[in-house]
Amino acid sequence: MEVFERSFEDSLAIFKQLLQHKKMTRFRNEYLALHTYDQAKLFNHFEAQERALVYQYLSPDEIAEIFDDMENENFDLSKEYFLEMESMYAATVLAKMYADNAVDVLNHIEDRDKIAIFLHLMPKEAASELSQLMNYIEDSAGSIMTTELVMVQENFTVKEAYDYIKTCAVDAETIYYAYVVDEDRILKGVISLRDLILKEDLTPIKEIENTRVISVQVSDDKLEVAKMVRDYNLLALPVVGFDHKLLGIITVDDVLDVMQEEADSDYSGLAAVDVNETHKSPLSASKSRLPWLITLLFLGMGTASLISQFEGLISIAPVLSIFVTLITGTAGNAGTQSLAVAVRKLTNRSEDDPFFESFGFEMLTGVITGIVMGLTIALVAGIWKQNLLLGVIIGVAMACAIVVANIAGALIPKVMLKFGFDPAVASGPFISTLSDLTSVFIYFTIASLFLSYL
Amino acid sequence: MEVFERSFEDSLAIFKQLLQHKKMTRFRNEYLALHTYDQAKLFNHFEAQERALVYQYLSPDEIAEIFDDMENENFDLSKEYFLEMESMYAATVLAKMYADNAVDVLNHIEDRDKIAIFLHLMPKEAASELSQLMNYIEDSAGSIMTTELVMVQENFTVKEAYDYIKTCAVDAETIYYAYVVDEDRILKGVISLRDLILKEDLTPIKEIENTRVISVQVSDDKLEVAKMVRDYNLLALPVVGFDHKLLGIITVDDVLDVMQEEADSDYSGLAAVDVNETHKSPLSASKSRLPWLITLLFLGMGTASLISQFEGLISIAPVLSIFVTLITGTAGNAGTQSLAVAVRKLTNRSEDDPFFESFGFEMLTGVITGIVMGLTIALVAGIWKQNLLLGVIIGVAMACAIVVANIAGALIPKVMLKFGFDPAVASGPFISTLSDLTSVFIYFTIASLFLSYL
Numbered sequence: 001m002e003v004f005e006r007s008f009e010d011s012l013a014i015f016k017q018l019l020q021h022k023k024m025t026r027f028r029n030e031y032l033a034l035h036t037y038d039q040a041k042l043f044n045h046f047e048a049q050e051r052a053l054v055y056q057y058l059s060p061d062e063i064a065e066i067f068d069d070m071e072n073e074n075f076d077l078s079k080e081y082f083l084e085m086e087s088m089y090a091a092t093v094l095a096k097m098y099a100d101n102a103v104d105v106l107n108h109i110e111d112r113d114k115i116a117i118f119l120h121l122m123p124k125e126a127a128s129e130l131s132q133l134m135n136y137i138e139d140s141a142g143s144i145m146t147t148e149l150v151m152v153q154e155n156f157t158v159k160e161a162y163d164y165i166k167t168c169a170v171d172a173e174t175i176y177y178a179y180v181v182d183e184d185r186i187l188k189g190v191i192s193l194r195d196l197i198l199k200e201d202l203t204p205i206k207e208i209e210n211t212r213v214i215s216v217q218v219s220d221d222k223l224e225v226a227k228m229v230r231d232y233n234l235l236a237l238p239v240v241g242f243d244h245k246l247l248g249i250i251t252v253d254d255v256l257d258v259m260q261e262e263a264d265s266d267y268s269g270l271a272a273v274d275v276n277e278t279h280k281s282p283l284s285a286s287k288s289r290l291p292w293l294i295t296l297l298f299l300g301m302g303t304a305s306l307i308s309q310f311e312g313l314i315s316i317a318p319v320l321s322i323f324v325t326l327i328t329g330t331a332g333n334a335g336t337q338s339l340a341v342a343v344r345k346l347t348n349r350s351e352d353d354p355f356f357e358s359f360g361f362e363m364l365t366g367v368i369t370g371i372v373m374g375l376t377i378a379l380v381a382g383i384w385k386q387n388l389l390l391g392v393i394i395g396v397a398m399a400c401a402i403v404v405a406n407i408a409g410a411l412i413p414k415v416m417l418k419f420g421f422d423p424a425v426a427s428g429p430f431i432s433t434l435s436d437l438t439s440v441f442i443y444f445t446i447a448s449l450f451l452s453y454l
Numbered sequence: 455m456e457v458f459e460r461s462f463e464d465s466l467a468i469f470k471q472l473l474q475h476k477k478m479t480r481f482r483n484e485y486l487a488l489h490t491y492d493q494a495k496l497f498n499h500f501e502a503q504e505r506a507l508v509y510q511y512l513s514p515d516e517i518a519e520i521f522d523d524m525e526n527e528n529f530d531l532s533k534e535y536f537l538e539m540e541s542m543y544a545a546t547v548l549a550k551m552y553a554d555n556a557v558d559v560l561n562h563i564e565d566r567d568k569i570a571i572f573l574h575l576m577p578k579e580a581a582s583e584l585s586q587l588m589n590y591i592e593d594s595a596g597s598i599m600t601t602e603l604v605m606v607q608e609n610f611t612v613k614e615a616y617d618y619i620k621t622c623a624v625d626a627e628t629i630y631y632a633y634v635v636d637e638d639r640i641l642k643g644v645i646s647l648r649d650l651i652l653k654e655d656l657t658p659i660k661e662i663e664n665t666r667v668i669s670v671q672v673s674d675d676k677l678e679v680a681k682m683v684r685d686y687n688l689l690a691l692p693v694v695g696f697d698h699k700l701l702g703i704i705t706v707d708d709v710l711d712v713m714q715e716e717a718d719s720d721y722s723g724l725a726a727v728d729v730n731e732t733h734k735s736p737l738s739a740s741k742s743r744l745p746w747l748i749t750l751l752f753l754g755m756g757t758a759s760l761i762s763q764f765e766g767l768i769s770i771a772p773v774l775s776i777f778v779t780l781i782t783g784t785a786g787n788a789g790t791q792s793l794a795v796a797v798r799k800l801t802n803r804s805e806d807d808p809f810f811e812s813f814g815f816e817m818l819t820g821v822i823t824g825i826v827m828g829l830t831i832a833l834v835a836g837i838w839k840q841n842l843l844l845g846v847i848i849g850v851a852m853a854c855a856i857v858v859a860n861i862a863g864a865l866i867p868k869v870m871l872k873f874g875f876d877p878a879v880a881s882g883p884f885i886s887t888l889s890d891l892t893s894v895f896i897y898f899t900i901a902s903l904f905l906s907y908l
Contacts, residue, residue: 035666037686069687162651169652176630176647193630193647197616198623212489230714232491233523233707235689252706253687259710260684263717264798270724271794271882272787282818289791290823294830296787300780301834307776314775318768321775322761325890326754328779333726333750333883337743340725344718364736369744376748380755428725428882429787436779 011038012045019050024057032062036069044070048084055085064096067105079108082118091121094130098173100146100254103133141225142218144258145239145248150178152205154188159201165193173251174236180209187238187246189213215240218247223347225250226258266347269424270340272296296433303328303436310444313451319385320447324440326377327398331439332432334369335405338362339431342413346423358410366406367399374399389453397446401439408435465492466499473504478511486516490523498524502538509539518550521559533562536572545575548584552627554600554708557587561597595679596672598712599693599702604632606659608642613655619647627705628690634663641692641700643667669694672701677801679704680712720801723878724794726750750887757782757890764898767905773839774901778894780831781852785893786886788823789859792816793885796867800877812864820860821853828853843907851900855893862889 006014018027031039043066046054055063070078082090082105094102106115119127129147136142150168152161161178169175178196180189189209199208215238216225229237229252236249268275272292307314307324314321342358374395382391409431413423460468472481485493497520500508509517524532536544536559548556563569573581583601590596604622606615615632623629632650634643643663653662669692670679683691683706690703722729726746761768761778768775796812828849836845863885867877 033666035668035686166651169648194623197620212487214489230707230710232489235706252689252710253684256684256706256710256713259713259717263713263720266717267721267724267794267798270721271790273791273794275794275798282815282822285815285819286822286826289788289819290826292791293784293787293823293827297780297784297827297831300783303783304776304780305838307779308773311772311776315769315772318765318772318775321768321772321778322758322765324775324779325761325782325894326751326758329754329757329782329887329890330747330751332886333747334743336725336883337727337746340721340727340729344721344729361736361739365739365743368736368740369747372740372744373747373751377751384759429790432786432886433783436783440779 008041012042015042016046016050019046019053022053027057032058036065039066040070051081051084055089060089060092061096064093067093068098068101079105082109083111083114087117088121091118094118095122095126098146098148099126099129099133099248100144100173102130103143106130106134107138136218139222140218141216141220141222141239141250142247144222144225144254145218145250146173147248148173149236149238149246149249150175151181151185151246152178152191154180154182154204154206154209156205157201158196158199158203158205158208161191161205162196162201165196173249177236177249179213179238179246179249180205181246185245187213187215187240187244190238213238215246216250217242222250222258223262226255226262229255230259262347265422266343266424269422270336270343270428272427272429292427292429296429299430299433300436303433303440306437306440307444310448313444313448317447317451319387319390320444323377323381323394324443327394327401327443328432328436328439330373330377330398331401331405331435334366334373334402335409335431335435336428338365338406338409339413339428340409342410343423346413346417358414359407362406362410363403366403369406370399370402373402389450393447393450394443397439397443400442400446401435404438404442405431405435408438462495466496469496470500470504473500473507476507481511486512490520493520494524505535505538509543514543514546515550518547521547522552522555533559536563537568541571542575545572548572549576549580552600552602553580553583553587553702554598554627556584557597560584560588561592590672593676594672595670595674595676595693595704596701598676598679598708599672599704600627600708601702602627603690603692603700603703604629605635605639605700606632606645608634608636608658608660608663610659611655612650612653612657612659612662615645615659616650616655619650627703631690631703633667633692633700633703634659635700639699641667641669641694641698644692667692670704671696676704676712677716680709680716683709684713716801719876720797720878723876724790724797724882726881726883746881746883750883753884753887754890757887757894760891760894761898764902767898767902771901771905773841773844774898777831777835777848778897781848781855781897782886782890782893784827784831784852785855785859785889788820788827788856789863789885789889790882792819792860792863793867793882794863796864797877800867800871812868813861816860816864817857820857823860824853824856827856843904847901847904848897851893851897854896854900855889858892858896859885859889862892 015027015031018030031042043051043054067078082094085093094105106118109115119131133142133147148171150165150172152164156164165175165178176193178191178193179187180191182188189211190213191205191209195208214228214232214234216228218239218241225237228234229250234252236251238246239248239250241247264275273289377398378391378395381394382388412431416425417423469481469485472484485496497505497508521532536548539547548559560569560572573585587596587601602625604619604626606618610618619629619632630647632645632647633641634645636642643665644667645659645663649662668682668686668688670682672693672695679691682688683704688706690705692700693702693704695701718729727743831852832845832849835848836842839845866885870879871877
């Protein structure tokens, strides 16, 4: 995997030196010869005064290309770059970038005056395009689409379409699909460059276009868009407005980023932590993790005060306390399993299962796993403590606790979705802490019933 | 999102009826007019006797196109399809499919004789290609690459290359990149179709090829490949052998599948369950979940027997038992956070942090969160139970337990990776169960020290 001919650290050191010694020509030659991704990666490692030099050495066009290749996750970072540039330079870079990326940057700038200045300083056409795109709500198809696409008319011939595509090749984000529209810009069909080069020059587009074109609405969720691109193996997907007019396209590279984001956010939810945390210090990492831990601690206090109600029971039969963590832990694990299955089903699948089907399925799964686990622990505990009744109490309690945890795990994500929340936020720690409460209640209630026989 | 003009259920019912009434022509017309993904989706819902008819109505070419569009996750399923077809038909379909997909199917067939029959019955060229690809180890770049690519020689002109690409347009998996090789098939450069159509006909390829071509080795991990495609925004990535000869390409649609698989597997690990389980019955779901639960139960037995050692302590001070689940739960949550951050760092980032840097980082984060959580619970418990010493014991125990859990969470994935395991298998339930043990030990040890003052 030879990307840099030297190691990244060596390259970085060399470029930093070239900047320090103001070797503009050598810097330009060597830096611009790299892949833009590597240029971006190096750029992110330059210090402020080094970047100030880069803005002098490279044209807005060249900088725009680098920024287009930066990862989405870094837009928060690249916002700073625009604020440190001269405003005219920044505005020109933004105008040269792909519209979806430029909008992403602008959306991260809090200072509304600064945004207005950038929009004033750039060419009118670019400004109106960007301000229009900025209206689309977060996480919608509109928010990740680009307007730089290839549109052809139905009355074009293959040759005309091909020649037209040639003129778009520099600006369009992809030229491998051309979208066929009528005079009102209503999406009629699609034709791939691959199909185009196989056909005779004079064939009318109308004859060869694929009219079963798959499109999404501008307000559709970006995750739905990602699923369609994945399922239909597309390189780009057209976005239409409510009037069926073609507004833009979403390309596969943006879909890769959406999938990555979604996977990270699901994973973060399950662990109650932002896994993309790029904290500079343990202090800031702690700051972001503590709210979760404290919330869960207070939820857990519910369990503690419940146990406290049974303090009398424990002092009579302290042997009961040995199995508390085992029962709560096992039910928590079972609940996490059922929760994880439910969340990923909601994220990955295009259709949802009927509500009560998955409810019944998880309940039955809970009953089966509950019986097996209950029997196992009843035997183990009964033999270990030489007390069959104790074994039975623990076994029954564990079985019931597992059933309840399984049902809760399956239902909570669905309920959250129904109320408009991201189901992935229903975290594993959350379900374990909740199921601690029910498990303890079940366990001690059953134990109290049999106390006289213990 | 208009894909089917009717709902999926309606379409399915109609096609099932067409098959039942043996309406071959209407079936062909309507079915083949759909996007292949939708054909595949419908096909997966046909019963065995309906599929038998489809194999008569559709040519191996048409079936091959459908199967090429099926999701990777379904290959286990589609294996069955090949076993129910006539062998000659199956072999022809396999030969017509993209090589990477055909290999995926063959790799799922356990009956080695059946594989040999398929390979015998198909054209020699296809058979030798497939049997070669089958040698690549699982999860390597070789296992997901396809050999249907466009290769051009350095001495071609733009016009020659363009005409050659045209002849490949039907078979190649992508024609949007052409790879430049010398007479020994050594990879020299790459040229995109986009660049090609912008250049003059007589320009030599040598002049316009991009020689800084990014490639991977055939044995590289497919996850590394996915990261490169994502980072460099590529539509395809060339795969070379150890002798630098060009062997194949990996296209972005396969990368989407790899990313999906990886996200699912990380998520599954964290929850100790296979989130892609497509079990038909609660019984089979239970069967796949129980091994995890039972393993964790026996790990949890360690904690139970440790508590059992302290039974005397509990019978003297039963108030201690109230806070056991709170301390183990909180430490488990903190450990899960630190584990999740560590796992996703290993999965997402191209470079790994130095071992001891992340160790120190997580330890310090543990110390800070531990102190805050310890103080909080010390106050809450001390006031609630009107016992300052009890509060201090619980607070100190929780702080220590969190530090230990944080360190374990950060280290376990790294240690697993060092020993060649997938770090994602280090699940949340696993770390919580482990940290239960250390937390209980810390808590009761501290409590015993202060017993006389309680």
